[in-house]
Amino acid sequence: MYKWRAPALAAVVLLIAFVTPGPSYSAQTNASLPDERKPNPGIYLAPNEQHPAVALPIYRKSNHGAYVSVGTERSFIGAALTEAQALVVIDYDPQTVQFANINRALLAASTGREDYVSLRLQASLDVWQQRARLLTGEDKTILSDPDSWTFWDQKVRKNVWAWGGAFQHFDTEPKDPNDPFYASDYLFDARLYEHLSRLAKHSLIWARVVDLRHDAEVRSVCADLKSRGLPLGVVDTSDVPNASEAGTAVTAQYVKLFSIYAQDSTLFLNTAPTKKTGVFWSYFAFTNKTIRGHDRATIKRWYDKELAKIAADDHMRAWLDDPDVIGR
Numbered sequence: 038m039y040k041w042r043a044p045a046l047a048a049v050v051l052l053i054a055f056v057t058p059g060p061s062y063s064a065q066t067n068a069s070l071p072d073e074r075k076p077n078p079g080i081y082l083a084p085n086e087q088h089p090a091v092a093l094p095i096y097r098k099s100n101h102g103a104y105v106s107v108g109t110e111r112s113f114i115g116a117a118l119t120e121a122q123a124l125v126v127i128d129y130d131p132q133t134v135q136f137a138n139i140n141r142a143l144l145a146a147s148t149g150r151e152d153y154v155s156l157r158l159q160a161s162l163d164v165w166q167q168r169a170r171l172l173t174g175e176d177k178t179i180l181s182d183p184d185s186w187t188f189w190d191q192k193v194r195k196n197v198w199a200w201g202g203a204f205q206h207f208d209t210e211p212k213d214p215n216d217p218f219y220a221s222d223y224l225f226d227a228r229l230y231e232h233l234s235r236l237a238k239h240s241l242i243w244a245r246v247v248d249l250r251h252d253a254e255v256r257s258v259c260a261d262l263k264s265r266g267l268p269l270g271v272v273d274t275s276d277v278p279n280a281s282e283a284g285t286a287v288t289a290q291y292v293k294l295f296s297i298y299a300q301d302s303t304l305f306l307n308t309a310p311t312k313k314t315g316v317f318w319s320y321f322a323f324t325n326k327t328i329r330g331h332d333r334a335t336i337k338r339w340y341d342k343e344l345a346k347i348a349a350d351d352h353m354r355a356w357l358d359d360p361d362v363i364g365r
Contacts, residue, residue, distance in 0.1 A: 079132040083196050083203035084110040085316055086308060087217035091353045092320035093118065098357060100302040102270030103262055107277070109136045110207060114221050115273050115306075116236065117229035123241040123267055124233075132192065137242070139185050142169075142176040144237035150230040157224070158194065158208060162186040217316075249291040259298035269299045273306040278340045285344070289336040292328060301326035307340075309347040319347040321356040327363055339363055
C-alpha cells in the first residue's frame with residue numbers, strides 16, 4: 038500500500054514503532070538519521086493499494102499472531118482482517134510512524150465506530166484535547182499535542198493529491214465490490230473497527246527503530262515478541278522486494294532471520310504492481326513452513342520469479358506458496 042522508491046538499499050530501511058507502557062521508544066527525527074536512512078517524508082502516507090480484499094484468501098490463513106507491517110492504512114487494515122493479537126507498525130518514514138501513533142490514540146480515545154470517524158475526519162483540536170484527558174501515557178501526550186492535530190489536518194484530512202484521491206477514497210464508504218477498500222475499510226465496518234480499537238485500548242500497538250539490514254536488530258524484534266508470548270502472524274513488507282535492484286536479496290536476508298523465530302503458519306506477505314497501471318496490485322505470500330530450511334539464494338529466486346509473474350499479468354491476484362514459483 039505504501040511504496041518505497043528510494044535508491045538502492047535505502048528503500049528497505051524501516052522504522053518500527055512499538056508504543057508500549059513504561060519506557061517510551063520514540064521514532065528518530067528525520068534530521069537525526071544518517072543520509073542513507075532518510076526517506077522522502079510523507080510521500081506514501083496515503084494508501085495507493087485500493088483493493089486489499091483481493092488478499093482475503095491470504096489474510097484468512099493467518100494464525101492471528103502479531104501483525105508486523107509497513108505503511109499507514111496497510112498495517113491497520115492487515116491487523117484488522119487477520120484479527121491479529123498485536124500490531125507492529127513499521128516504516129522508514131517518520132511521518133508514517135507519526136500517523137500510526139496518532140491513529141492509535143484516536144482509536145483508544147473513541148467510544149465507538151461513528152465516534153472514531155468523527156474524531157478522525159471532523160473533530161477540532163479542542164475536542165482532541167478534551168479526549169486526551171481520558172487517556173494515559175503516550176496516547177494522552179500525542180492527542181493533546183497541537184502539532185498532532187495540525188499534522189493530521191494537513192497530511193490526512195486535506196491530503197487529496199496522491200493515488201487518484203488519496204485518503205478521500207478510504208474516507209468514503211465502499212458499497213460495491215469494485216469500490217476502493219471494499220470489505221476492508223474499518224471506518225465503516227464495525228467488526229474491523231472493534232478489533233483495532235481493542236488493540237489500541239489494551240496497548241497492543243508497539244514502537245521501536247529497526248534497520249532490517251542489521252541482523253542483530255531483527256533478532257531483537259523477534260526476542261521482544263517472544264518475551265511477550267506472541268506468535269508471529271504476518272510479516273508484511275509491501276513492495277520492499279520490488280523497491281530496488283537489491284530488494285529481493287535484502288528481503289531474503291530478513292525473511293530468513295524472521296523464519297528462525299516464526300511458526301510454520303507465519304506468513305511473509307508482499308505486493309507488486311500488475312501490468313495494468315494505476316492502483317492495481319497483486320498480493321503474494323510464502324508460509325514459513327515453505328521458507329524454513331531453504332537458503333537465501335533460493336528465497337531470493339522465489340521472490341524474483343513471483344515479481345516477474347505478477348508484472349506480466351493484467352489482473353490482480355493473490356498467491357500463497359505459489360506452486361509455479363516454489364516448484365510444487
